[in-house]
Amino acid sequence: SEGNTDGKPNKIRLDYATYSPISLVLKEFGFLEEELKDEGIEIEWVFSQGSNKALEFLNSNSVDFGSAAGAATLISKVNGAPIKNVYIFSKPEWTALVTLEDENIDLVADLKGKKIAATIGTDPYIFLLRALNEQGIDPSEVEIVNLQHGDGATALTSGSVNAWAGLDPHMARVELESSAQLLYRNPDFNTYGFLNVREDFAKKYPGYVKRVIEAYEKARKWTLENPEKVAEILAEEAQIDLEVAKLQLERNDFTESIPGNAHQKAIIEAGKILQQSEVIDKTVNIQEIATELIDSSIAESTIK
Amino acid sequence: MSLELRNINRSFNGKTVIRNVSFRAKQGEIIGLVGTSGSGKSTLLRVISGLDTEYEGQIIMNDKQFEGMNSSISFIFQEPRLFPWLNVLENVTFGLKGSKDEKKGKGLKILEQVGLSDSSELYPRELSGGMAQRVAIARALVTSPEILLLDEPFSALDAFTKMQLQDLLLETWESYHPTIILVTHDIDEAIYLCDRVIILRGKPSEVVKEICFNEPRPRNRTSSQNAIYKADILNSLDLTKT
């Protein structure tokens, strides 16, 4: 990342993550390495365990590009992180409300007074709040248990909680292997997969941001064309069953990659909910920050 | 309690230290055990006490074969072995049973007898060598054991204190006639206290001689007979002669 005099980075550092299948494809096939080989630019891949790790890496200047959920990116931005969103790696339906068959919960309204597992501050949590909000249920009318995503799944299947705001691939797995079923889904309540870049990098090397997006586009096209093979790559990288990987991929929409109004709206809605639940300070102007965060210009100029 | 040793052998790492030691102590007898440094006196006491079970041979007490521990035996080790976390009085009453006051009473009485009334509150690290040894003696005597095993109990005491404690031992003996095995390297002491002295010698060491003193107690510390006994014992100990 330390640049030469001629505005060329020595090294570009990207993260890859099991929640961003395109990043796996990109890494697997080395499109970017191929592209930049001649210029002598090194590519470094860093594994992100989750959105907040990716954002931590961005904030500490450990990566230049990081993949995170839209809502998480927003929170980080609110806290002053110098990052911006330049690309959408997927429109995932990675979160939904899950219960077990024998819990006899059929509607979101039935959740009143029940125990629900969720990870505070993350997409599933926002999803839960919005779903409850839609039904006019106040969060205080349910018991939200703060559990990490994987632990939430365990708590659900072992009966410690009645419902769970789930996240893929955990969700896909419990769906396939237990009597868990999706109680409520709504793709629009998910906040998209944001590929973020450090502002510093974007300012110094705008050309290379573009090159990275180009490579991402190439990987996206390949993904769209080879869903079977992507599932294999995902299964391999995440050490999960092929079936689980397929189910997870089914719920990912890779057709839209330029950040735009829809994305902005999604994170603003998420931001409001987060303000209500005091994860984000009430005095913050969400609108402003969302506009600041999303920069569609580079993607627009790259992708026709 | 009578005590009999039959053909005791003890080896460490294959090297025999004691060979074929046998003797019998009648109830109430005081037996001295004499031998050069490293001749196995302490080892023999450990065997009798039951702390050491890796010996060959038999230990017979009151005509019954005996193995393991026996709480009617008291052992004054060669080192004071005080518990560093207990003060003098607590150390002395360690082995006593009964109410707190009873224990304290007995403890203070014996501390008086060994000349340590002033020091009952001190911790072992605050004691002089001889004081620590006297605490150990007090701890052993206070329980009125039937068999007393003493491993050089008075070695760290000055001549004067030593005489006082020798007399204390005799007083104790007068009061209930315990059987006493006394390891000592002070021959005058052996002659003053014991009914019989057993001399260990050789490598591995064996019983080379037994000498009986028949004078009634209390004895004279400086009788002329003593000099003869002493010469006899020293002679038997002398390793240069074989």
Add this chain to the structure above:
Amino acid sequence: MSLELRNINRSFNGKTVIRNVSFRAKQGEIIGLVGTSGSGKSTLLRVISGLDTEYEGQIIMNDKQFEGMNSSISFIFQEPRLFPWLNVLENVTFGLKGSKDEKKGKGLKILEQVGLSDSSELYPRELSGGMAQRVAIARALVTSPEILLLDEPFSALDAFTKMQLQDLLLETWESYHPTIILVTHDIDEAIYLCDRVIILRGKPSEVVKEICFNEPRPRNRTSSQNAIYKADILNSLDLTKT
């Protein structure tokens, strides 16, 4: 090295143990220190050695005031104080400097002299009481110190071994005339070895008497003069008289 004590006082927790002790030892003199148990003999040696600095008064060596440690002093403590993780030979050569072979040679030689050649490989826990004490003696003598502080060095030894080691001490003394301060409760020993005996008595203890022995060495262990000296010392020690 000459050694002088001037008005040494030492208290523990406000209780004075030694009061106003002064004496002077000429280069090469052997001084005996005698006193009842707990009279402060060990404390006095610790003061001289520099281990204890909380005393009042002055220590003067070779006419220079002295504070802190001095590596030309050797100290045989009242307990053997062997390092449990070193074997006998390693313990003996602990304070020696020089090449490994040199150290080993010196160590083996002194072990031979204290009668422990066979035991050089044993660890402290495998030693008898007397053997441990002899190792401690060997460790102190092997460095040829200019001042030797001995705290009841022969107390755990049988009469026979004790005589051998007393003679070893005299041999060492003959070879380079170190100054020796010997704490002992064996009055015969003091008479056999020392040029002068200093008697401590009282609470707090003070120097009550000094007795000089002018017979040339080697001395007779059983001369009639000895009995007179002995009675004199015992008399001075007797606490019942004031």
Add this chain to the structure above:
Amino acid sequence: MGKLLATVTTTKEVKKSQKKQKTNTLHTIIFGSLTPTILIMLWELLCRQGVFPTYQLPAPSVILKTIITLFQDGSLWTHIGITTLRVFIAFILGSALAVILGSFVGLYKKAEQLFDPMIQAFRSIPSLAWVPLFILWMGIGETSKITMIAVGVFFPVYLNTVSGITGVDRKLIEVGKMYGLSSFQLIWRVILPAALPLFLVGLRSGLGLGWMFVVAAELMGASKGLGYLLVLGQNTLSPELIIASILLFAIIGKLSDWMLKLVEKRTLTWQDGFVQQ
């Protein structure tokens, strides 16, 4: 270095000289807080200068404000209270079990062969790894949380108890045996006091590890507690909350350790050990 050679005095005497120092306690405290004070001032300065941006490392004053806010809305005491209570109960349970098992393993070869290999194997399993299993076995109530912390406490106490026991001077045990003590009495009256120094270090180590395991414990569905605060801070990417909870961990951990250290000082007055210069 030369100073070390100067004096060795027994603990009792040091106590006396410590009395002198009582007037100097203030001095000690000032001396002890020297390093942290300097560090914190440096940190504040660097933050003000903008060397650390706030989204990375907020200034101490900002963190203090966070703590004060928590304090004012009353939730701070709840967080601290519940975590302390969990650690306290778990500490009692974990160390009790460790002493019992440790005594058996230390005393009996058979017990060692039977239990020790397994315990040693469990010892290197990270706290986070237990989380899913504990949820499975014990649900997300207090049981699983307290068990988790107790697991942390257990290992150091166990290890030090076993070592303490096998290191007790044989000579003293023999004295106990001569007085016909039963095994239990022998443990209680000879072995435990003699193993006390090692055992107390084990307790202090265990307590420290207990605090560390709080986070894993409070990952299991807590809605209160310092560990919850920390995880919340990480999930909501708010560094001031993270660092505030770290500070609280440090302070409370230090306080609890200090109490154990007092106990250590009290119970080990008899030790005739090395005295610092």
Add this chain to the structure above:
Amino acid sequence: MGKLLATVTTTKEVKKSQKKQKTNTLHTIIFGSLTPTILIMLWELLCRQGVFPTYQLPAPSVILKTIITLFQDGSLWTHIGITTLRVFIAFILGSALAVILGSFVGLYKKAEQLFDPMIQAFRSIPSLAWVPLFILWMGIGETSKITMIAVGVFFPVYLNTVSGITGVDRKLIEVGKMYGLSSFQLIWRVILPAALPLFLVGLRSGLGLGWMFVVAAELMGASKGLGYLLVLGQNTLSPELIIASILLFAIIGKLSDWMLKLVEKRTLTWQDGFVQQ
């Protein structure tokens, strides 16, 4: 319990009787693996019976299969290798620092007042709490990972070193002083050997904690290692991966501890301690 009263023998003699036992080593191993074997069989049985569903707790056979698969595609060795290497380096660094600092604090009152309060405070900060700070300070390279593990190793070693030093028998130190040893020689030739038993327990505790800190370390951008496997398993909800990595932690941790225990046995032959029955 009565058996305990039977014999006390010195270590040397036990060694002799251990020679007898050499033929019985097999017996010991069998005995030691008794408990785990029974537990594993029970677990397999319960899984086969469907008491634990596989998505919660897979059967041992399934886990074994996972491990074998990892083994066959060669990645297992990489994971184990890299983690072991990290722990090894961190163990050396962490314990070296702990010995140095611990010696100073143990020996000098000034050093204790200056450093100890801070160190004690840091001791109760959970490993997870360090993650964001370490990423901030050191990035996500090997430095931060190794430092993280070293932090885990540091505390128990430090604590035991300090306690070991302050507990050394004054009598032996005095002997050292009489021979005019310098401070350094005194530490090296008297204090360290005498404090060895406590110090070795500290090392073993530290190593265990090092393994525990691996997870936090490998949260910092690792793509290889046992901690990575564990977290991956948690993030992708594959219990077989979680439990496989737990098992690997247990086995490797146990092996490394066993090596330290051998060292302990070797170096402490001189101890005249209590002998188990």
